[in-house]
Amino acid sequence: MTNEIPRIIFFGPDIKTAAASEDFGNKASVLxxxxxxxxxxxxxxxxxxxxxxxxxxxxxVLPGDVPELLRQGLAFIERSTGLQYGAGRRPLLVSVRSGAxxxxxxxxxxxLNIGLNRSTLRGxxxxxxxxxxxxxxxRRFLENFGTVVFSHDPGLYRKIERVVMENDRVPDxxxxxxxxxxxxxxxxxxxxxRTNGKRLPDDVFSQLELATIAILQxxxxxxxRTFRNLNLVSGVRGTGVTxxxxxxxxxxxxxxxxxxxxxxxxxxxxxLLVDFKFGAQGEDIVSGLMGVVSHQEFAARIPLAAxxxxxxxxxxxxxxGDMQDIEFxxxxxxxxxxxxxxxxxAPLAALKIAVDLxxxxxxxxxxxxxxxxxxxxxxxxxxAILPSEPPLATGISASMGVASGKVALxxxxxxxxxxxxxxxxxxxxxxxxxxxxxxxxxxxLTVRGARTSHAAVVARQMGKVCIVSCEELKIDLVxxxxxxxxxxxYEGDYITLDGQSGRVYAGxxxxxxxxxxxxxxxxxxxxxxxxxxxx
Amino acid sequence: MAGHAIYVRNEPAGTxxxxxxxxxxxxxxxxxxxxxxxxxxxxxxxxxxxIPGHGDSKDIFFELxxxxxxxxxxxxxxxxxxxxxxxxxxxxxxxxMKDLLTAVDEVFSIERLCDESLRRTERVIFEQCADFKEFQxxxxxxxxxxxxxxxLLKVAFHVRDNMIESMNR
Numbered sequence: 001m002t003n004e005i006p007r008i009i010f011f012g013p014d015i016k017t018a019a020a021s022e023d024f025g026n027k028a029s030v031l032x033x034x035x036x037x038x039x040x041x042x043x044x045x046x047x048x049x050x051x052x053x054x055x056x057x058x059x060x061v062l063p064g065d066v067p068e069l070l071r072q073g074l075a076f077i078e079r080s081t082g083l084q085y086g087a088g089r090r091p092l093l094v095s096v097r098s099g100a101x102x103x104x105x106x107x108x109x110x111x112l113n114i115g116l117n118r119s120t121l122r123g124x125x126x127x128x129x130x131x132x133x134x135x136x137x138x139r140r141f142l143e144n145f146g147t148v149v150f151s152h153d154p155g156l157y158r159k160i161e162r163v164v165m166e167n168d169r170v171p172d173x174x175x176x177x178x179x180x181x182x183x184x185x186x187x188x189x190x191x192x193x194r195t196n197g198k199r200l201p202d203d204v205f206s207q208l209e210l211a212t213i214a215i216l217q218x219x220x221x222x223x224x225r226t227f228r229n230l231n232l233v234s235g236v237r238g239t240g241v242t243x244x245x246x247x248x249x250x251x252x253x254x255x256x257x258x259x260x261x262x263x264x265x266x267x268x269x270x271x272l273l274v275d276f277k278f279g280a281q282g283e284d285i286v287s288g289l290m291g292v293v294s295h296q297e298f299a300a301r302i303p304l305a306a307x308x309x310x311x312x313x314x315x316x317x318x319x320x321g322d323m324q325d326i327e328f329x330x331x332x333x334x335x336x337x338x339x340x341x342x343x344x345x346a347p348l349a350a351l352k353i354a355v356d357l358x359x360x361x362x363x364x365x366x367x368x369x370x371x372x373x374x375x376x377x378x379x380x381x382x383x384a385i386l387p388s389e390p391p392l393a394t395g396i397s398a399s400m401g402v403a404s405g406k407v408a409l410x411x412x413x414x415x416x417x418x419x420x421x422x423x424x425x426x427x428x429x430x431x432x433x434x435x436x437x438x439x440x441x442x443x444x445l446t447v448r449g450a451r452t453s454h455a456a457v458v459a460r461q462m463g464k465v466c467i468v469s470c471e472e473l474k475i476d477l478v479x480x481x482x483x484x485x486x487x488x489x490y491e492g493d494y495i496t497l498d499g500q501s502g503r504v505y506a507g508x509x510x511x512x513x514x515x516x517x518x519x520x521x522x523x524x525x526x527x528x529x530x531x532x533x534x535x
Numbered sequence: 536m537a538g539h540a541i542y543v544r545n546e547p548a549g550t551x552x553x554x555x556x557x558x559x560x561x562x563x564x565x566x567x568x569x570x571x572x573x574x575x576x577x578x579x580x581x582x583x584x585x586i587p588g589h590g591d592s593k594d595i596f597f598e599l600x601x602x603x604x605x606x607x608x609x610x611x612x613x614x615x616x617x618x619x620x621x622x623x624x625x626x627x628x629x630x631x632m633k634d635l636l637t638a639v640d641e642v643f644s645i646e647r648l649c650d651e652s653l654r655r656t657e658r659v660i661f662e663q664c665a666d667f668k669e670f671q672x673x674x675x676x677x678x679x680x681x682x683x684x685x686x687l688l689k690v691a692f693h694v695r696d697n698m699i700e701s702m703n704r
């Protein structure tokens with residue numbers, strides 16, 4: 001059986017490749033399919049899930065043919081881009097991404113900007129004339145590689161960055177100039193020497209090999225295992241590895257990274273929803289660490305890319321017959337799709353999207369019924385609150401519903417409090433590492449981050465209320481309290497989140513609930529037409 | 536100060552720069568012209584700090600931003616020229632010469648785009664700006680940015696000529 005699956009597939013402009021999702025993972029399958037249709041994706045190649053299985057079967061040793069496969073793949077990307085991996089002139093940088101046959105947002109790893117060392121860094125400056133971009137890419141690479149490949153503590157990197165930002169009085173890292181970014185990168189280099197003695201390989205091919213191993217390893221990370229347990233994922237053999245030419249959202253003023261949903265994942269409304277960050281790279285938004293600009297601001301600054309995105313989103317939704325969650329990058333005004341998958345959605349949205357897709361002739365009634373089979377449609381309610389006091393603060397809604405509970409400032413405390421009472425997890429940012437804390441809580445509230453971040457996506461999928469980017473909120477972990485304008489709440493005090501409006505209230509606020517009867521009746525009608533009882 | 540010619544006079548105490556007379560074609564002239572670019576940008580930056588916080592000048596800001604982005608591209612083009620020249624000086628390779636000439640061409644194209652952008656900006660300012668002080672301010676910003684782009688082209692040609700000259704030696 002193993003021999004029938006190719007050991008490598010290539011994708012990019014003018015390449016017609018079909019890669020089965022169960023063999024190469026969702027990401028490679030989608031990218032190869034959509035690039036064959038002319039949707040712009042950075043050229044790349046993918047290694048199959050078999051290699052992950054073999055890696056773990058062989059006692060975590062890379063199969064012997066992988067180095068040669070990587071060389072073949074790089075040669076393909078070099079031909080496609082006209083760039084050269086490891087060259088001092090016009091250097092090629094690549095990303096290495098995980099991709100399992102089931103969607104596991106944020107549960108595994110991605111490493112960006114691979115191929116950078118001091119020599120290629122100079123080449124990048126010569127190629128672009130943009131030292132800020134080059135140093136920014138280099139410091140991102142050092143952090144990404146150090147934390148994923150060598151398990152460095154991300155806090156060490158954050159600390160260096162924070163000190164430089166404070167010295168330069170820059171509130172947002174996008175405001176750092178090349179000199180500051182260079183200082184950060186040089187301190188990161190020193191961090192490698194100080195931390196567990198492992199040096200960053202200067203040889204770019206070693207970088208790629210180590211990154212590939214780290215991606216395979218991430219299949220069995222505690223975070224990935226927890227995700228599979230909580231989401232009842234079974235029967236999946238491992239992750240594929242997708243390697244692509246880098247496209248840069250941090251290259252200039254018409255560059256950035258974004259996430260788009262083809263429909264509203266909270267309400268199911270048929271509206272394009274976009275979060276975009278200028279000057280950002282792919283992982284910035286989904287990591288939950290950064291705020292974003294609205295679709296309107298994005299479209300006003302880069303109208304052509306916004307129109308291309310809108311067209312691509314429609315094509316992707318129609319191609320896959322479902323609401324899509326799309327990651328994209330705009331490099332100097334040019335759009336690249338990096339990922340498209342069926343979007344995680346709240347139960348109400350699942351109901352509405354299934355019904356709407358039938359009405360729009362995109363899917364059949366049987367398919368719609370199948371998609372909501374796991375959902376207790378009778379239990380879906382649209383909740384509204386009846387507050388007696390004004391809200392404490394307002395953030396951006398990332399998942400609908402209303403939740404009241406005790407404030408918990410860490411995942412560990414959320415799990416502990418949840419044994420006796422409902423909990424609201426309140427954090428500066430949330431990452432997929434908080435998955436257990438989110439699972440134990442009724443709601444998630446964060447100071448920063450985007451509604452399309454992986455943590456928000458996971459919260460939504462788990463049916464949790466989620467509000468992000470609540471900038472008036474301050475957290476003091478030492479005193480174990482959070483402060484809204486004029487009011488302190490210690491861990492254990494009650495607050496209420498209104499996911500509809502993004503508002504936060506003190507105490508437990510009463511709610512009223514309405515059922516989406518029109519949608520439920522429609523589904524019941526289709527079920528009874530088919531003779532199914534109990535839908 | 537932008538637009539002033541300068542020269543270097545070697546004195547026992549060291550090198551001093553004064554604005555007495557130019558020495559065309561010398562490295563000092565190159566440095567002086569490049570310094571003019573920085574001066575124009577600094578001046579534009581200063582004018583930008585004078586923009587009042589009120590008023591609705593969206594279209595004007597849009598055009599000024601486009602112009603500023605073009606100038607930024609020109610600066611990046613100039614950095615490419617400098618690195619390519621440095622490489623060419625070291626290696627004498629055809630590839631480096633090609634990179635340099637490509638970058639000079641880029642700065643040349645950007646300068647033309649800046650000319651067009653300046654006219655568009657001036658038109659919007661004339662059409663939309665009712666307040667005299669703001670009118671004057673926006674025009675100064677636009678014209679100073681465009682001067683920076685003109686001067687970038689001068690300095691780009693300077694480096695190109697220097698490279699060609701060095702090949703004849």
